């Protein structure tokens with residue numbers, strides 16, 4: 001039989017005011033299962049803990065109940081104290097007589113009675129507690145980074161700098177993400193490429209980074225610290241090691257397709273390099289449009305390639321990698337312009353998206369940085385920038401604020417003025433959201449010094465009349481309708497999770513929110529971790545954000561991943577599910593109920609097995625098992641029914 | 651040496667358990683050679699007085715089948731307990747209340763009402779005369795055993811040594827039990843003399859189970875053409891196999907399952923299960939509508955639940971009397987009879 005000690009805390013007056021701790025002590029002294037009981041003002045204080053430790057030694061206790069506040073607060077305090085006194089920490093139970101008793105009752109008599117019942121249930125549970133130790137598993141000390149935008153790049157650099165290997169998977173032919181498309185970046189207006197390309201080069205040169213472009217994650221198996229990843233890489237029709245960037249091939253290629261990097265404002269060939277500083281630096285064949293896969297139809301580039309880098313027979317590859325941590329940095333896309341038919345995108349070439357305007361502003365863009373409109377190449381003298389296209393419109397479009405559009409639209413107006421000094425920018429906004437270091441100053445300066453005209457209101461419709469785009473809206477400050485003419489309109493499209501995020505998340509069993517972005521484990525306290533152990537979130541994959549925030553989050557995710565990778569072993573709470581193989585019939589009912597895929601039917605043995613590391617101890621399987629074969633350690637059905645019996649009897 | 655004395659008695663049962671003894675076929679003759687049947691009112695001419703005249707523990711093994719519904723059955727259970735060294739609770743009704751136990755969803759009054767009252771179409775009883783324990787007739791007083799309010803399992807009335815589960819117990823289990831006991835072996839008191847694991851363990855269809863069993867809704871056997879090889883549960887049929895002791899056929903594939911019918915649970919719970927119905931409801935609830943449950947509307951959930959027709963009769967078919975529910979609450983709730 002266990003020798004159990006009970007320590008009743010006054011919590012100053014928090015408990016003592018409503019629970020007669022003296023009475024509880026005296027009355028429970030007679031309890032047959034309690035060897036020792038005392039009360040003290042603050043059990044969590046050092047003297048309080050010493051009281052407990054001394055009693056364990058002097059009274060030879062082998063189990064302890066601390067009747068105090070919620071276990072979420074001091075369970076670990078007392079469990080550590082118990083360990084220090086030489087007991088297993090799982091021989092310490094907390095009876096919550098504060099949140100669940102003194103704080104919710106007024107009558108001392110009733111509260112005192114209830115406190116006694118709560119303590120007795122804890123004693124009943126403790127009587128059947130097993131001594132447990134943390135479960136450990138080895139850690140594969142490498143990381144996978146999915147997504148090669150600035151978020152993925154930063155995370156990879158941080159992890160590689162710390163000396164760990166990184167496997168990087170990017171679905172496009174080059175690193176860079178959206179940032180490589182941007183012209184100059186708020187609030188400092190530094191050139192996006194100038195600050196990004198050094199980081200891309202760093203990644204490509206780092207021996208710790210293994211980069212797979214044109215690749216996607218096909219499957220992930222395993223668990224925190226021990227993931228097995230299958231990566232599917234598109235056929236490498238151009239061997240990157242042989243390609244010497246001579247560009248003979250694209251000259252001869254007969255196929256023209258819209259250039260993604262230029263957001264469709266220019267054309268590229270079927271064999272192409274996405275942009276001059278692409279990493280890896282190689283031409284790529286776009287399988288979808290290339291004719292050469294059918295040698296009768298084409299094959300011109302192969303003929304001209306002196307380096308013999310082209311091989312039309314190359315096949316899709318499956319690459320297998322083992323990693324311990326996974327960083328998700330799959331980024332964003334723009335809300336589809338087609339959803340805003342009333343703005344005429346697609347119908348009028350001079351209604352463009354914000355990313356297209358970034359390309360127009362960019363020195364390496366389709367107009368070499370001169371602001372010219374797509375329809376006729378004229379320099380637009382009046383440009384309307386429409387904020388919140390799709391954002392903050394819960395009834396029809398996105399319910400959330402895309403956070404960066406006010407800033408980049410102000411930036412656009414400003415850069416436009418720099419390039420077309422006699423031009424007039426109009427910004428239609430709902431309200432300006434410019435929280436951030438130097439952000440409001442940036443917007444104010446644009447308004448004051450660049451003569452930009454801010455119109456508070458929503459645009460209802462855009463159409464073309466003669467050579468002009470007519471913008472219909474309401475000025476919500478004056479309450480009057482506005483009608484404006486402009487030569488070009490830039491739509492600040494909302495930010496949504498990158499295409500394919502849904503399927504990707506399902507494949508990896510990651511949670512996405514209502515808005516489709518990856519969900520963090522805790523919105524305040526664990527913002528860079530996924531609820532799924534071993535996965536970390538970086539950048540716009542988790543929600544709209546600008547570059548500084550993306551980079552900080554990426555570094556945050558990297559440091560969380562590093563914390564995991566920095567030890568040989570990971571430890572896991574031993575309060576998990578078990579299967580009594582003498583009782584399990586292999587009915588399989590429990591398997592589907594496990595949200596962590598921790599259970600599997602061992603067909604040979606005809607029983608279900610639990611993967612200790614994957615099991616989070618949620619208990620879903622336990623209530624499902626009709627055989628009672630499935631039990632949670634230290635929360636067995638027997639323990640629970642003993643506890644219920646006490647409550648029912650009192 | 652005198653042959654061991656053996657008795658058989660039936661309480662509230664259909665007679666199938668008696669049949670199950672006869673089903674021992676030639677083996678019965680072999681067994682009968684080795685034992686001395688001292689009481690078996692169903693098959694041979696014995697009087698209660700014969701038992702009353704016996705001394706304490708005179709019978710070596712008594713098999714009682716059927717639930718306890720009447721005063722007479724309770725009295726006989728007590729009497730046989732007193733006269734027997736080993737008392738075996740035989741069959742589902744005796745072990746867990748069985749089908750008669752379902753009457754606990756009603757009470758004496760409502761049962762009399764439906765059996766003798768105007769709602770019973772085949773009874774012409776305008777004065778609503780119901781069975782009385784005592785009736786005076788010119789010849790004297792007539793007595794009838796009282797009809798209890800609650801159906802009980804044998805062990806809710808007397809101490810039981812062993813159980814043979816099933817509706818009815820498979821002959822091979824009965825034979826095993828008799829041979830074991832005749833050989834002088836004594837399993838731990840309270841043992842159920844059948845395999846420990848649930849039916850799924852030995853079910854022929856086990857390998858057809860999908861990796862994850864996820865049900866969209868529940869179907870009744872009359873609504874679908876059942877695949878004769880696939881796990882019935884995976885086909886959306888409530889099969890009590892996962893919670894029911896195996897052993898209904900030697901080798902174990904399941905008596906009903908073999909006939910392409912789901913297990914109804916007559917072999918009772920596997921050890922450790924406290925309440926068959928509650929556990930099975932919990933199991934089914936865990937896997938039904940599990941796909942996309944995050945986004946499921948309350949109406950949808952309601953709709954799925956409506957596909958479980960007669961949940962009480964399905965999940966508690968044999969075990970109501972010994973479940974946590976035990977019976978429907980009524981004015982007699984405290985009247986333990």
Ligand SMILES: Cc1cc2nc3c(=O)[nH]c(=O)nc-3n(C[C@H](O)[C@H](O)[C@H](O)COP(=O)(O)OP(=O)(O)OC[C@H]3O[C@@H](n4cnc5c(N)ncnc54)[C@H](O)[C@@H]3O)c2cc1C
Nearest residue numbers: 147149150151171177178185186330331332539540546547
């Ligand atoms: C018009 C516009 C102007 C902007 N201007 C500024 C500015 O001036 N200043 C500023 O701070 N911010 C600006 N931003 C915001 C900035 O673009 C983002 O903060 C930043 O690019 C986010 O980086 P990311 O790595 O999270 O996402 P992304 O840049 O989207 O990168 C994600 C990467 O992951 C890849 N990927 C996606 N899915 C998969 C998959 N399943 N497998 C493998 N790879 C995948 C993509 O191909 C992409 O390369 C602007 C945004 C827009 C739209």
Ligand code: SF4
Nearest residue numbers: 594615616618619621
């Ligand atoms: S306790 Fe939860 S996590 Fe663990 S095996 Fe059961 S269902 Fe899975």
Ligand code: SF4
Nearest residue numbers: 584585587588590625
């Ligand atoms: S539910 Fe229970 S009996 Fe069925 S497979 Fe799972 S652990 Fe085994």
